[in-house]
Amino acid sequence: MTRAVPSIIALCLLALVIAPLVAVALRGAGVSLGPADWAAVRFTVTQAVLSALISTVLAIPVARALARRRFFGRGALVTLMGAPFLLPAVVAVLGLLAVFGRSGLLNSGLAALGLPPVSIFGLQGVLLAHVFLNLPLAVRMILQGWLAIPAERFRLAQSLGFGPAQMLRHLEAPMLREVVPGVALVILVICLTSFAVVLTLGGGPAATTIELAIYQAVRFDFDLARAAGLAGVQVVICALAALAAWVLMRPAGFGAGLDRQAQIPAPGGWRSMADGATLAAATLFLILPLLAVALRGVPGLADLPPSVLPAALRSVLVALASATLTSAAALALALAVARKPSVLAGAAATLPLATSGLVLGTGLFLIVQPFTPPMTVALPVTILVNMALTLPYLYRILLPQARALRSDYGRLADSLGLQGWSRLRWLILPRLARPLGFGAGIAAALSMGDLGAIALFAGERQATLPLVVQQLTGAYRLEAASAASLVLVTLSFALFWACDAGGRRAAA
Amino acid sequence: MRTTLLAAGLSVIAIPALAETPVLTVLTYDSFTSEWGPGPAIETAFEATCACDLRFVPAGDGAALLARIQLEGAASEADVVLGLDSNLTADAAATGLFAPHGQTVANTLPVDFADPLFLPFDWGWFAFVHDRSKLPQAPTSFDALAASDLKIVIQDPRSSTPGLGLLMWVKAAHGDRAAEVWAALADNIVTVTPGWSEAYGLFLEGEADMVLSYTTSPAYHLIAESDDTKAAALFDEGHYLQIEVAGKLAASDQPELADQFLAFMQTDAFQSVIPQTNWMYPAVTPTAGLPEGFDTFRPAKSLLLSPLDAQAARDPALAEWQAALAR
Numbered sequence: 001m002t003r004a005v006p007s008i009i010a011l012c013l014l015a016l017v018i019a020p021l022v023a024v025a026l027r028g029a030g031v032s033l034g035p036a037d038w039a040a041v042r043f044t045v046t047q048a049v050l051s052a053l054i055s056t057v058l059a060i061p062v063a064r065a066l067a068r069r070r071f072f073g074r075g076a077l078v079t080l081m082g083a084p085f086l087l088p089a090v091v092a093v094l095g096l097l098a099v100f101g102r103s104g105l106l107n108s109g110l111a112a113l114g115l116p117p118v119s120i121f122g123l124q125g126v127l128l129a130h131v132f133l134n135l136p137l138a139v140r141m142i143l144q145g146w147l148a149i150p151a152e153r154f155r156l157a158q159s160l161g162f163g164p165a166q167m168l169r170h171l172e173a174p175m176l177r178e179v180v181p182g183v184a185l186v187i188l189v190i191c192l193t194s195f196a197v198v199l200t201l202g203g204g205p206a207a208t209t210i211e212l213a214i215y216q217a218v219r220f221d222f223d224l225a226r227a228a229g230l231a232g233v234q235v236v237i238c239a240l241a242a243l244a245a246w247v248l249m250r251p252a253g254f255g256a257g258l259d260r261q262a263q264i265p266a267p268g269g270w271r272s273m274a275d276g277a278t279l280a281a282a283t284l285f286l287i288l289p290l291l292a293v294a295l296r297g298v299p300g301l302a303d304l305p306p307s308v309l310p311a312a313l314r315s316v317l318v319a320l321a322s323a324t325l326t327s328a329a330a331l332a333l334a335l336a337v338a339r340k341p342s343v344l345a346g347a348a349a350t351l352p353l354a355t356s357g358l359v360l361g362t363g364l365f366l367i368v369q370p371f372t373p374p375m376t377v378a379l380p381v382t383i384l385v386n387m388a389l390t391l392p393y394l395y396r397i398l399l400p401q402a403r404a405l406r407s408d409y410g411r412l413a414d415s416l417g418l419q420g421w422s423r424l425r426w427l428i429l430p431r432l433a434r435p436l437g438f439g440a441g442i443a444a445a446l447s448m449g450d451l452g453a454i455a456l457f458a459g460e461r462q463a464t465l466p467l468v469v470q471q472l473t474g475a476y477r478l479e480a481a482s483a484a485s486l487v488l489v490t491l492s493f494a495l496f497w498a499c500d501a502g503g504r505r506a507a508a
Numbered sequence: 509m510r511t512t513l514l515a516a517g518l519s520v521i522a523i524p525a526l527a528e529t530p531v532l533t534v535l536t537y538d539s540f541t542s543e544w545g546p547g548p549a550i551e552t553a554f555e556a557t558c559a560c561d562l563r564f565v566p567a568g569d570g571a572a573l574l575a576r577i578q579l580e581g582a583a584s585e586a587d588v589v590l591g592l593d594s595n596l597t598a599d600a601a602a603t604g605l606f607a608p609h610g611q612t613v614a615n616t617l618p619v620d621f622a623d624p625l626f627l628p629f630d631w632g633w634f635a636f637v638h639d640r641s642k643l644p645q646a647p648t649s650f651d652a653l654a655a656s657d658l659k660i661v662i663q664d665p666r667s668s669t670p671g672l673g674l675l676m677w678v679k680a681a682h683g684d685r686a687a688e689v690w691a692a693l694a695d696n697i698v699t700v701t702p703g704w705s706e707a708y709g710l711f712l713e714g715e716a717d718m719v720l721s722y723t724t725s726p727a728y729h730l731i732a733e734s735d736d737t738k739a740a741a742l743f744d745e746g747h748y749l750q751i752e753v754a755g756k757l758a759a760s761d762q763p764e765l766a767d768q769f770l771a772f773m774q775t776d777a778f779q780s781v782i783p784q785t786n787w788m789y790p791a792v793t794p795t796a797g798l799p800e801g802f803d804t805f806r807p808a809k810s811l812l813l814s815p816l817d818a819q820a821a822r823d824p825a826l827a828e829w830q831a832a833l834a835r
Contacts (some may be wrong), residue, residue, distance in 0.1 A: 036830060059688045090706060098692055103714040121699045178737065196702050199664060200710075204700045205834045212702070216666035222578045222599075365579055373585050375565065463566075467538070472568075473705035474539030476728045476787065478712060481705075 006336030009329050010348035015366050016388050017351050020363020021235075025228035027366060033229060040208040046189035047123065047198065047207075051130035056184045059138030060176065062282045063277035066139065067146035070268040077283060078143070079497055081136040084286055086445040088466060089133075090484045091293055096120065096129055096201075099290030103274035105288065125201030130194070134187045135444075136286060139354040141397060143188070144170075145179035146264070147403055154264050156379065164267050177248070178508060182396045185245035189353040189392075210234050211356055217335055218362055229357040238354030246346070299485025300479035308468055310482055312491060315448050315465040318379060321493055323444035327436060329387070330394035331402075335428065338402040339410075349395035352388040360385050382464070386447035394439035395448070401435050430506065437503010442495035448492040462492045465491070518824055531561045532765040534754075535573060535586035538787075546785040549809030553777040559787040569703070570669045570752070574600055581605070582759040587766045590629065590754035590773075594812065595672050597626050597753060597800050607758040609770050615791040618810040619749060621769050626753035629773050630788040633747035634658060634673050635740035636718040637725045643717055646741035650678065653718075653741075654692035661707045661716040663824055668703045669750070674720050675825040676818055677748030680811040686825065690832035697833065723747065723805040730801040739805065752788065802835035813826055 052122055060429065066078060082090065096412075099105050100120045107117040120128065149171055157167055195211035202208075210230055215225035303340035333345045368374050374381075405428065413427055429436070449466055464473070464487045541547040541564040565586060570593050574624065576590055592600050600606060606625045608778045613622045617631055636653070640644050649651040653660070664672030678686045698716045701707040711719035718741065727740040754773060756766040772778055779790035785800050789834040790798075813821060 039834075090709075093706070094709060097710070097713055101713060101715050102752050138732070196706070199667075200699060200703045200706050202699070204694075204697060205664075205830045212666060215702075219575050220666060220672075222575050298711055327815060362579070367582060369583060375585075414720075468542075470705070471542035471545070473709070475536075475542060475544045475785075476708075476725075476732070477544060478705075478709060 006332045006342075006345055009332050010342070010345045013329070013348040013388060013391065014344075014351065016384065017348075017355055017360070019367060020360050021221040021231055021355065022232070023229060023363040023366040024224045026226035032231070033226075033464055035215055036208075036231065037210075037233075037342055040210055040213050042236075043207060044192055044209040044211075045237060047126050047130070047202075047209075048188050048425075051127055051134065051191040052184045052188035054127060055131050055134040055187050056180060057140050058282075059135055059142055059183070060180070061137045061275075061278045062135070063146060064172070066143055067280045068264040068274050069272075070266075073472045077279070078140070079500065080283075080286065080290075080443070081140050081143075082288055082441065082500060083136065083489075084133050084495055085137045085442070085491055086449060087133070087290075087293070088449045088469070088485065089129075090200075091215050091489060092133055092289070093129060093197060093200050094296065095289030095293040096132060099288045100125075100128065113327070121201055121203040121205070121448050123202070125203070126198050126207060129197045129201050130187075132285070132289060133197070134190060136284070138183050138187060139282070139439065141183045142176070142179055143271065144397065144438065145175045145400065147434070148404060149175055149264075151264070164271065166240065168212060177449060178400055181248040182400065185241055186353075186396050187502070188241050192234065192237060192241075193353070209272040211358075214356055214358055224362070227359060227362070231355055234356070235354040238305060238350065242346075242350040255470060275506065280375075293482075293489065294486060297482045297489075300481075300483030301486070303486070304480060304483050305468075305472075307463070308465070308487060311463050311465045311468045312487060314379070314463070315488070316491060316495065318382055318464065319387065319444040319447040321494075322383045322390065322447040323440045323495075323499065325383070325387045326390050326394055326443040327440045329430070330391050330398055331428075331436065333391075334395055334398035334402040335406075337399060338406040349392055353392040357385060357389060360388065383447075383491050386443075390443040390446045397435045397439040397442075398432065405431055433506035434495045435503070437499050437501070437506065440503070441499030445492040445496040448488065448495065528692040529559070529561050531563055532558070532588070532762050532769055533565060533586045534588045534590050534769070535565050535567055535576065535584070536589070537569050537573060537591040538566045540564065540591055544785065546781045549781045549785065550778055553781075554769060554772050557772065557777075558765060558768055560762075562769070568596060570596060571667075571672075571713055573605055577605060577757070578603055580816055584757060584759065587762045588754055588756055588769055590752075592626065592753055592755070593669055593673075594621070594623075594626075594749075594751040594753065594815055595676055595818045595822070597623060597755075598815040600755065601625050601791055601815070605757055605759065606631055606755040607760070607763070607832065610767065611770055611774065614774060616749065616793045617749075617791060619812050620770035621751055621755070621812070622819050623815070626755045627681070627770055627773065628697075628751050628753050628791040629778070630782045630791055631749055631751045632722040632724050632788040633740075633749060633810065634720060635713070635723040635742070635747055635807075636724075637721045637738055637740050638718045639727070639737050640739045641737045641814055642765075646718070646739065648742065649691050649744045650681065650693065654689065656696070658696055658717040659698045659715075660693075660720070660730045661710045662700055662720045663704055663707050664700045664702055665829065668706050670707075670720055671700075672822070673748055673750050675829055676813055676821065677811065679821050680748055681743075681823050682815050687828040687832060694741050694833050707801065722788070723800060723807065724783075724787050724789065726805060727783075727799070727802045730804075731799055732783065736801075742805060742807055746811045747807040748811045750788075751812070802812055 097104060110117055153171055157171060193211050195209045198207055198209050199212060208232060214227050214230045217223045217230060333349050336342060339344045365374050366378055409427060413423055469481050469484045469488060472484055519793055519809040522676050539545050548797045549566050554562050566666035568572055570591050573591055574596050577584060609627045611627055612615050615628055617628060621628055638758055647656055665675045678689050707719050708721060710716055723740040726740055729738040755769060756770060760766050776794050779792045780794035780796060782788060782790040783802055
């Protein structure tokens with residue numbers, strides 16, 4: 001009976017993703033993609049692959065430095081690593097402009113040195129923004145991998161007289177081979193479906209993504225067949241990426257440790273300088289735009305409209321509800337896949353990444369509307385859509401550690417007859433608390449910032465905080481909008497921090 | 509305190525009557541319904557005359573409204589759709605979902621605009637807005653702009669109504685030369701944003717010298733922020749109009765109330781709210797006139813493609829625009 005639960009969850013998820021696609025496709029007939037669409041597909045894939053590669057490669061030294069160095073403020077820095085990912089795209093863009101824009105810090109510095117200015121617009125701007133948004137996520141996911149290597153292995157390696165190169169070869173490389181493909185995949189698909197960042201910093205029509213083409217098809221042309229066709233292309237690309245990641249991902253097989261909180265050996269000399277420089281550069285890169293966002297928002301805090309409060313409350317409730325649901329579903333799927341590889345569960349946990357909030361929202365709207373005015377189900381639908389869209393992140397974070405848990409303790413637990421609730425209570429939850437807390441934090445914060453589904457369904461009194469931000473900018477009240485974004489970012493971050501810290505405490 | 513108690517008491521008495529109060533549902537764009545938009549004042553004013561409950565339902569922007577009404581079809585709860593612009597009305601009319609408004613058209617638009625299905629409620633001229641203190645001499649035509657090394661931000665016509673408006677502006681002003689104008693403008697365009705607010709934000713941040721907005725944008729800064737540095741550049745070839753309209757849905761279950769609302773839309777009570785909440789020109793100039801500073805940038809010539817011409821021009825213009833800018 002309990003064995004069937006993950007399959008049921010997987011089927012429900014697949015239905016949640018596929019039914020809206022079908023509903024959208026049924027409203028139109030015949031799909032034809034023009035040359036402009038294929039150009040968009042090419043650009044989308046190029047920028048996403050580059051963004052994922054750069055973010056992941058840069059994240060490795062940062063995660064390693066964080067894993068093996070102990071210094072004042074390390075905990076704060078690890079927490080900060082959650083922040084950029086949680087920024088609404090448009091807010092992040094404004095933060096980056098304050099640093100890299102025409103009158104930003106970088107160009108003022110260059111001008112003072114008599115050097116020509118650099119432009120943030122174009123492919124380099126898109127990559128910059130995607131690395132800013134995703135590098136921290138990659139660092140955190142890879143750091144989880146480092147911390148999951150049992151301390152005993154490092155101790156053994158040390159006693160065998162391993163140098164840093166051998167340590168890398170025997171301990172770190174196998175871990176990276178298991179974790180990195182999943183990380184790169186998650187970032188790849190995030191970048192595949194972004195459009196506001198890409199369009200704003202891309203410079204013009206050359207920087208068109210599939211997502212923008214979907215947006216145009218739904219909003220301006222009301223060509224639902226074309227929207228469904230484009231969404232289908234997006235699904236295929238993501239499925240290919242997932243397949244590649246699955247082929248590359250191999251279990252590391254370290255065996256179980258005793259969970260002693262032991263220091264990972266940190267080589268000294270130039271390596272310690274290099275780690276320091278890496279961390280300093282990463283911190284500066286992340287913190288300056290964040291600081292700019294904060295500075296911009298503070299002056300407007302005084303005259304925030306009263307509607308911000310109920311909207312914020314609504315957003316927090318939606319985020320908490322969808323984070324709870326996502327965590328439960330992702331845990332069930334990851335445990336099931338760790339026990340027995342399942343194409344069904346894997347697909348269910350990857351496909352949502354490939355669809356867009358817009359297609360999902362439009363499809364659900366078509367499904368719901370014959371039965372009830374969509375307004376009445378605005379919040380439940382938002383929770384459901386957010387759950388589907390955030391589940392893949394949690395799943396990627398949980399899966400490697402669920403596998404390790406299975407191979408390390410599975411047989412012992414089976415032989416003890418530790419099953420069901422008590423297995424969850426005594427084995428699974430304590431050992432997966434750290435990634436679960438981190439994942440739930442990400443899910444909650446992502447749901448906070450979501451604008452996809454609510455914009456289609458929202459009634460008069462159901463506005464969430466991102467929608468209020470949008471309305472404020474629309475009314476020229478940019479200062480108040482910045483302040484409302486600051487509230488949004490602070491709340492998202494607080495939610496993320498609470499879940500993440502909760503997970504870390506439970507694991508300690 | 510006493511009045512609150514009284515109000516509470518009255519509302520208890522009013523509950524049985526409430527069940528019979530007819531509800532008029534108006535589908536509109538986000539910023540119209542927000543508390544700093546025209547929505548709240550108009551709701552109060554209309555409810556005082558109609559013995560009804562006026563409900564605004566927000567749905568994204570003008571283009572999203574059309575998509576929403578096409579999604580809902582005849583099953584829509586909405587009675588009136590408010591906020592489409594004249595570049596979209598041909599598509600809206602083609603859905604067959606709208607009924608004739610039957611009103612006597614009495615507007616003070618700078619062009620003749622009469623449509624059996626759609627009634628204008630406000631309008632504005634698209635214009636490039638700049639900062640006078642940084643750019644004292646703004647260009648006076650598209651050609652002058654293209655010849656300068658000024659940097660501009662525009663909106664994407666595939667995702668925003670101002671972006672679409674700019675396509676129509678170049679088309680209406682330069683016709684067959686449109687592709688040439690776009691090719692010349694390409695190196696002036698810093699970037700293209702998904703919507704108006706991103707573009708305006710970039711301009712205020714100093715990322716560009718000029719931004720595509722409205723001739724009334726400087727009035728916002730003047731009236732709400734006492735900042736007179738913002739100005740709209742007036743172009744010799746004339747300025748394209750955005751005319752925002754409302755229409756009654758044929759499937760409405762409150763057709764009389766919908767008519768009453770459309771008639772109310774042309775009265776002072778509605779029109780006098782528009783300038784300082786929607787920052788557009790009211791379709792009928794209110795008896796009290798326009799707020800001071802609202803009329804500072806008034807183009808001599810207005811350009812407008814008829815809804816059918818705009819619909820026909822859209823796809824070719826979009827292709828030209830993409831070809832010129834995608835190099």
